[in-house]
Amino acid sequence: MTGTTLASVTHTAWQLKSQITRSRMLQAGKAAVAVGISWSIAPHLPGVADNYPYYAPLGALVSMYPTLMGSVRNALQTLGSLAVGIVLAAAVLVLSQPNVVTISVAVGIGALIAATGWFGNNREYIPVTVLFVLIVGGPDADSYSIGYIVQISLGIVIGLLVNMLVFPALNLNGVGQKLSNYRSALADHLSEVAEALAEHWPPERDGWASRKDSLINLSSGLRTALQQADESRKVNPRARIHRHRDLSADYEDLAALETIAFHVRDLTEVLAGAVWGTPIKVELREDLRPSVSLALDAMAAALRDWDSGNTDLTAHSAAADALASLMAELDDRKDSTPATSMGAAISIAMDIARALAALLSRLESPATDD
Structure with missing residues (x-):
């Protein structure tokens, strides 16, 4: 390894060390705990939700923001995006059937709604949810939609509780x-x-x-x-x-x-x-x-x-x-x-x-x- 390369690696290491602050380590630890709890509880939910336990950890991650208010805002925007995506997918199932044209139109409408910025940083969940419900859910789209939003909601609730109970950030x-x-x-x-x-x-x-x-x-x-x-x-x-x-x-x-x-x-x-x-x-x-x-x-x-x-x-x-x-x-x-x-x-x-x-x-x- 040349001296220049060694110096570059050392500089990068110091940059990483300066960015890994105690507050960020705490936030990462809380995210890990919230994901673990969510994954442990998700399979035990009643009804169709237990078929989709992998969405609970995603909900926990969505709610892990540095501030509690940011976590609440992000969680509500995420749930709003999911709800809009599910409604668009339901419209396709009620008015027609999933095919290249209807899926593309629904995704396009979802992207337009996302572009308004009403749902913040999680606005892209709208067209993604349309795709998931119509393609992944397929013939069981109704069950998939219920399981999807229930498991995401579980993860969000767990994430908010962990964020609130374990040294919530106070950046004063x-x-x-x-x-x-x-x-x-x-x-x-x-x-x-x-x-x-x-x-x-x-x-x-x-x-x-x-x-x-x-x-x-x-x-x-x-x-x-x-x-x-x-x-x-x-x-x-x-x-x-x-x-x-x-x-x-x-x-x-x-x-x-x-x-x-x-x-x-x-x-x-x-x-x-x-x-x-x-x-x-x-x-x-x-x-x-x-x-x-x-x-x-x-x-x-x-x-x-x-x-x-x-x-x-x-x-x-x-x-x-x-x-x-x-x-x-x-x-x-x-x-x-x-x-x-x-x-x-x-x-x-x-x-x-x-x-x-x-x-x-x-x-x-x-x-x-x-």
């Missing part, structure tokens, strides 16, 4: 860390821009100009984590015990951070235009750069202070003072300096002002625990 722990990471990323970005402005012009370091796009990914990841945490609380008995996090305040924090990030990205583009002339060529006067740098650095300090949980507004007031100094300097020069050479600094100052306003709205109404 990662939200606070992701919020902190977002604040830190914004603060670090502003500090880097401030340092670049304080150095000789044009700045040698240019990482800050491209790193602004990563803020979008952080925002998207945080919003996804919040939505997952919010859903994990629904119909979850553990949520009554772990009431230590106010997700409504977290959503407000995210909204404020997204507003701040928007203005941070905007001022970054303005500075990029001043350095490289893209996306728009602007001028940032040399004598204004120190004040702009101080205002950006003070804004970064205010974000770090917020992240520490401090709500006494000291750092925010310092950032507001730095901004006021920049605005006063701009006012002093407005009569003697061409407007074209002031535009960049004015735009940056306005972005800082709006970002500080968004930050202040959260500092004046801090998050409270349940």
Whole structure:
């Protein structure tokens, strides 16, 4: 094995290790237990259902979602898809007989209904069920349909019970860390821009100009984590015990951070235009750069202070003072300096002002625990 191949295998192994989290291992274990229980009970159902025990484990798997609410939603959508498929198959049996034309028409109608998206990720069960009932069920389509849906329902019920009783997922722990990471990323970005402005012009370091796009990914990841945490609380008995996090305040924090990030990205583009002339060529006067740098650095300090949980507004007031100094300097020069050479600094100052306003709205109404 060559060194390159070994390195590739090692990298793949580390990737797999990072993806196999404790929560995913628990979910896999619960799925295995639910399948085992379903397979053990399925053959003992009365009537025709005991002829189709292999569908019970499938129902158990269908109901094993990371969150209870997701499991319930997925289960209902699956049962709805099965019911629609069985009705379409029954229509073929009542109105005609199974053949190439009628089966194709029924499957086509099922695919059209599935395409509406009403049945979520399990919409493809509609045309599949039509095929199963008409082809696999054949002359015993009525018995097959009953056994099919009864066994799937058994598996779903068992899966939901296992998911609910065995440590149902409550994805609250990662939200606070992701919020902190977002604040830190914004603060670090502003500090880097401030340092670049304080150095000789044009700045040698240019990482800050491209790193602004990563803020979008952080925002998207945080919003996804919040939505997952919010859903994990629904119909979850553990949520009554772990009431230590106010997700409504977290959503407000995210909204404020997204507003701040928007203005941070905007001022970054303005500075990029001043350095490289893209996306728009602007001028940032040399004598204004120190004040702009101080205002950006003070804004970064205010974000770090917020992240520490401090709500006494000291750092925010310092950032507001730095901004006021920049605005006063701009006012002093407005009569003697061409407007074209002031535009960049004015735009940056306005972005800082709006970002500080968004930050202040959260500092004046801090998050409270349940």
